[in-house]
Amino acid sequence: MLKNIYVIRHCEAGWQPAESSLTEKGLSQANDLANYLSNKNVDQIISSPYKRAIQSNRPLAEKLQLNIEKDPRLAERVLSTQNLVDWLEQLKETFVDFEKKLEGGESSREAQKRILKVVEEVQDNKTAIIVTHGNIMSLLINYFDRSFSFKEWKKLSNPDVFLLKIDGSKASFERLWK
Template sequence: MKSIYVIRHCEAKGQQREARLTAKGVQQAETLAGFLSNMDIDRIISSPFVRAIESIQPVAERKDKKLELDDRLSEKILSTRNLPDWLEKLREAFDDLDLKFDDGESSRDAMNRVTSVVEEIRQSDVENTLIVTHGNLMALLLKKFQPDFGFEDWRNLSNPDVFLLQFLDNNEVKVERLWVSDTV
């Protein structure tokens, strides 16, 4: 059975590509490494955003695994402009997957982007892969396999967060949240 662990990055200082983890986020990354220490991980693929890399670096070091970067795991671009009502726009984008704002990408486009990473993993010989991404993209990936996963579920994600996708022989996908948000 093929397993993909989907990780949301730890607490960060901002949303920019270069945003680093907060002091709490650094502690969370160590806790995350301990949490994943008993899990068999063959491959680690991360968003190239600094906060994602810093979140999973302790795991890569403990497991002695190369950290692969993949732009397709970057956060969804809601808009290229500052949206004062961004939260409401995000809610709308969960309800209408084809909605786009100011040169942003639609939820469907972002979902297809992250799903392409998962499909490549499914076709590979690797059994246990860990992917590190961002909240909105993670929510869209989970929505792909659980269509009722929506805006409120996104709001309830924690930093970090861990879900397990298991691909069963009958092409069914089992989705399980592994992280207990009050761990950190």
């Protein structure tokens, strides 16, 4: 019951809102991703509905002639609906206290549960690509490797690619994008 899931953080975008597009550099990165992943025998592409995530995997989907399945559970985590001056410090605290929930936001535990559901639904013996955002991607990796924390989140790049291999009850993550 092997699952290979390439977990991808979207390419460079101009801003944070859901409708933000990739920059020119980000569009070039999307083509680089397509070239890098085109020989990985991908069966399925699942993406955050955010424009920057869709644009990040569109070249690959076209190359492989696969549909992009938009899944709102892969959307970026909302830390708070309030404009937080100390948002980075607040985010850091949510990597320590997974139950911490700011006004209008989602706890780390809640966000982690929703991305895990997507991973669980990938069929056995399939290779899938999940395109998402840095914070929720970090929470997924943290589920399988507790040492992956705020510090590692800060080191993520745009894009970034990890391979999650699940074989029965065993799982491993490997960073592929350098």
